[in-house]
Amino acid sequence: MAAMHGYTKVAVRQVATAFDLSRFTSACDLGGCTGALAYELARQYPGLKVTVLDLPEVIEDAAHFRPDGPQTGQVSFMPGDFFRDPLPEADLYILSKVLHNWQDEKVHQLLSRISRSCKPGGGLLVVELLLDEKCQSLIPVLQSLTMMVLFLSRERTLSEYRSLLQAHGFTDVRAAYLGSTVDAILATRA
Known part of the structure; x- marks a missing residue:
């Protein structure tokens, strides 16, 4: 958890400010671990209440x-x-370094659950390291290779995320390339 917390802290400010999230009053960080991103979002948006949903043993620590x-x-x-x-009700759902852990079948399952919980006009913030379309950037390619070896999962391109999100009713898919350990995608539930 300490390693994940430190890795997350590196880019939380960039993620929290990548998009204007001031229209949201509630958020749910699914798999939010120590709450590093949740606390930064709360700091940046004083009117935002954030719930971190994670496994009981994670929440305990x-x-x-x-x-x-x-x-x-x-x-x-x-x-x-x-x-x-059940997922807590929220205007904004957050998946930070979650989707790259899972094969497509599980990704579809999770996005389907979020889509059913997210009201029209609500948002989904995806925080992942984006592969460039031609896989020319070495760090995301190596990260993807690591995910394949360890979990039979992978990093994805923006086009792949756009297709996944649109298949589950999310539109206006926008990306922010942060030049850090992660990038950010914001999509709106139709």
């Missing part, structure tokens, strides 16, 4: 990573499995 500051009151933690348990 997340308190060790709680920062100081007024934004901590905007963030809550809920134990659950995003493949089985």
Whole structure:
């Protein structure tokens, strides 16, 4: 968890400010681990309440990573499995470094669950390292190879994410290439 927390912290400010998220009043960070991104979103958007949904054993240890500051009151933690348990209601759902862990079948299953929970006009923020269309950038290619070897999963291109998201009712798919450890995609539920 400490490694994941540190890896996430590197880009949270860039992710939180990649798009104007001020129209959202509630968010649910699925698999949000220590809440690093949730706390930064709360800091950037004082009117945003963020729920982090993760496995009970993760939630139990997340308190060790709680920062100081007024934004901590905007963030809550809920134990659950995003493949089985009901998803909390939210205007914005977040998947940060989640989809690259799963093969397409599981990705479709998760996106379908989010699509059913997300009201029209709601958003989905996907935070992943995007492969360029020609796979010329070495770091995303190596990351994708690592994911294939470890989990039989992979990194994806923006076109692949756009197809996945549109298949589940998400439109206006926009990307922000952050030049960091991750990139960001924001899509709107039709």
